Amino acid sequence: MTAYLLAIGIMAAIYVLLTLGLTLQYGLTGLVNFGHVGFFAIGAYASALLSLQGVPLPLTFLAAALAAAIAAWPIGLVALRLREDYFAVVTLGFGETVRLAITSEGWLTNGVQGIPGIPRLFSAMPVGLPEALATFAVIALACTVAALMLRRIAASPFGRVIGAIRDNEDALKALGKDPARFKLQVMMLGSALAGIAGAFYGHYITYLSPDQFIPLVTFYAWMAMIMGGVGRVSGAVVGAALLMAFLEGTRFLRDFIPGVSEVEMASVRLGAVGLALVLFTLFRPQGLMGDYRK
Amino acid sequence: MTLAIRDIAVAFGGFKALDGISLEMPEQGLVGIIGPNGAGKSTLFSVISGFIAADAGSVALDGRALDRLGPAARARRGLVRTFQVPREFAHLTVRDNLMAAAPGQSGEHLLGLFLRPGRVRAEESRLRDAAQETIDFLRLGPVADQQAGRLSGGQKKLVELGRALMAKPRMILLDEPFAGVNAVLVEEIAARITELNARGIGFLIIEHDLQALSRLVPRMAVMDRGRLLADGTPAAVLADARVREAYLGGVAA
Ligand SMILES: Nc1ncnc2c1ncn2[C@@H]1O[C@H](COP(=O)(O)OP(=O)(O)OP(=O)(O)O)[C@@H](O)[C@H]1O
Numbered sequence: 001m002t003a004y005l006l007a008i009g010i011m012a013a014i015y016v017l018l019t020l021g022l023t024l025q026y027g028l029t030g031l032v033n034f035g036h037v038g039f040f041a042i043g044a045y046a047s048a049l050l051s052l053q054g055v056p057l058p059l060t061f062l063a064a065a066l067a068a069a070i071a072a073w074p075i076g077l078v079a080l081r082l083r084e085d086y087f088a089v090v091t092l093g094f095g096e097t098v099r100l101a102i103t104s105e106g107w108l109t110n111g112v113q114g115i116p117g118i119p120r121l122f123s124a125m126p127v128g129l130p131e132a133l134a135t136f137a138v139i140a141l142a143c144t145v146a147a148l149m150l151r152r153i154a155a156s157p158f159g160r161v162i163g164a165i166r167d168n169e170d171a172l173k174a175l176g177k178d179p180a181r182f183k184l185q186v187m188m189l190g191s192a193l194a195g196i197a198g199a200f201y202g203h204y205i206t207y208l209s210p211d212q213f214i215p216l217v218t219f220y221a222w223m224a225m226i227m228g229g230v231g232r233v234s235g236a237v238v239g240a241a242l243l244m245a246f247l248e249g250t251r252f253l254r255d256f257i258p259g260v261s262e263v264e265m266a267s268v269r270l271g272a273v274g275l276a277l278v279l280f281t282l283f284r285p286q287g288l289m290g291d292y293r294k
Numbered sequence: 295m296t297l298a299i300r301d302i303a304v305a306f307g308g309f310k311a312l313d314g315i316s317l318e319m320p321e322q323g324l325v326g327i328i329g330p331n332g333a334g335k336s337t338l339f340s341v342i343s344g345f346i347a348a349d350a351g352s353v354a355l356d357g358r359a360l361d362r363l364g365p366a367a368r369a370r371r372g373l374v375r376t377f378q379v380p381r382e383f384a385h386l387t388v389r390d391n392l393m394a395a396a397p398g399q400s401g402e403h404l405l406g407l408f409l410r411p412g413r414v415r416a417e418e419s420r421l422r423d424a425a426q427e428t429i430d431f432l433r434l435g436p437v438a439d440q441q442a443g444r445l446s447g448g449q450k451k452l453v454e455l456g457r458a459l460m461a462k463p464r465m466i467l468l469d470e471p472f473a474g475v476n477a478v479l480v481e482e483i484a485a486r487i488t489e490l491n492a493r494g495i496g497f498l499i500i501e502h503d504l505q506a507l508s509r510l511v512p513r514m515a516v517m518d519r520g521r522l523l524a525d526g527t528p529a530a531v532l533a534d535a536r537v538r539e540a541y542l543g544g545v546a547a
């Protein structure tokens with residue numbers, strides 16, 4: 001039971017990191033990023049591949065963050081000049097492009113066969129409770145650092161400007177500030193968080209393949225953010241925890257619905273998640289922790 | 295700072311919103327712009343500030359063409375505008391709206407934020423004082439910590455004005471600054487404009503309140519249907535027969 005809870009805790013913490021990236025991008029700045037999973041994937045593969053080449057783990061995490069941030073740079077440059085709805089479409093396309101690239105560039109990623117045997121975070125320790133606990137502690141620490149950093153940003157002059165971007169870009173331009181520079185930095189920083197989340201994911205699951213990086217991952221992160229409260233750092237934490245509890249909870253649904261296959265059950269879960277989202281937007285649109293509308 | 299607007303033309307579809315407008319703003323100018331609804335006044339501001347690209351003509355600041363610059367770059371050269379329909383940062387407090395407008399904040403850079411927190415704090419506290427002064431002057435004290443989106447229309451106009459003042463401009467374009475503002479405060483704002491003007495800041499002011507405007511500005515330009523109809527002292531301009539006709543909406547003779 002403890003092992004099971006720890007496993008959920010680790011996945012929840014990974015989603016916290018992922019969701020914090022969205023909180024920075026959408027909650028604080030208003031950027032609609034529907035391709036978050038792409039940056040998650042880039043981080044996961046970057047760290048996994050480098051570690052398999054013998055690069056020590058802290059460095060591969062740095063590389064994961066950098067790779068995701070660098071990938072966000074051209075996306076930012078091209079897309080930030082677009083209207084909000086086009087930007088959403090471009091990012092969605094980016095996420096899918098990354099998955100297709102992973103699938104087709106077999107020489108690097110081993111395509112659909114995937115990459116097995118990715119070193120665990122604490123590969124010197126035997127698999128078991130202490131190892132899982134240590135893994136959880138490290139990811140939780142990363143979440144804490146990221147959350148504190150975001151808090152600091154949100155309460156700073158930089159945070160004021162990105163809030164102004166979210167509310168009215170033209171007014172900000174009229175005051176002599178270029179939204180593009182801020183949006184680019186926000187895209188890159190949020191993507192770096194997704195990249196680190198991806199690295200943790202790869203070293204935890206120890207196996208990567210393209211079908212782990214479907215748009216549903218982005219959707220889950222959005223859902224966590226909305227349930228927790230858009231634009232609240234604490235909202236990302238609470239929302240991701242709730243999301244995991246919910247996803248795991250619906251797993252048990254199967255015991256109560258006889259004669260449902262695994263595939264059907266996946267659809268039922270997705271439907272349940274969608275329903276929860278609808279209920280949230282109807283009855284608690286500001287999320288559990290409240291949102292930036294106060 | 296001088297502003298030279300030459301032969302500006304803007305068409306929306308087939309409709310000529312601006313049809314060859316020229317206007318000179320001398321150093322330390324204080325000029326009013328009046329004209330009936332739809333005359334093209336706000337469109338002219340959008341062209342000057344770089345939000346709308348003109349089909350023809352040019353805008354120059356201190357003799358240097360601005361035409362290739364975007365709105366933010368123009369504002370950084372000291373040319374700041376306000377909007378007729380307030381564009382407040384709705385989810386920021388009034389105080390944050392004003393503080394966001396101040397130029398050159400090192401806390402707006404992520405590196406500065408994390409590497410030089412002491413400096414950012416010191417800047418913030420100075421900025422807070424400056425914002426408080428503007429808040430007091432505009433009598434926004436009671437709502438200073440409310441989200442700007444919740445204010446009345448008149449209060450939002452004051453936030454617009456306050457932000458422009460906080461941006462430390464050398465020339466301000468005000469689009470109907472007095473709309474929805476009570477008469478006492480209008481006089482105080484007018485007095486502040488006169489004072490800032492004496493210190494060298496140029497003002498170009500669109501206003502429908504002709505009385506308040508004629509007391510404030512020594513010179514007035516009148517626009518009608520995208521053209522400049524008259525330009526002179528308020529008394530001379532308001533006595534002009536063509537201006538009266540445009541305002542009364544009379545049929546062209
Ligand atoms: N983006 C736009 N697209 C199409 N038409 C526009 C646009 N902006 C302005 N117009 C039209 O151009 C004309 C001039 O508009 P403008 O806002 O400049 O007038 P104004 O003199 O500021 O009027 P008011 O005193 O009512 O504010 C109007 O007929 C308006 O409908």
Ligand SMILES: [Mg+2]
Pocket residue numbers: 335336337378
């Ligand atoms: Mg107007």
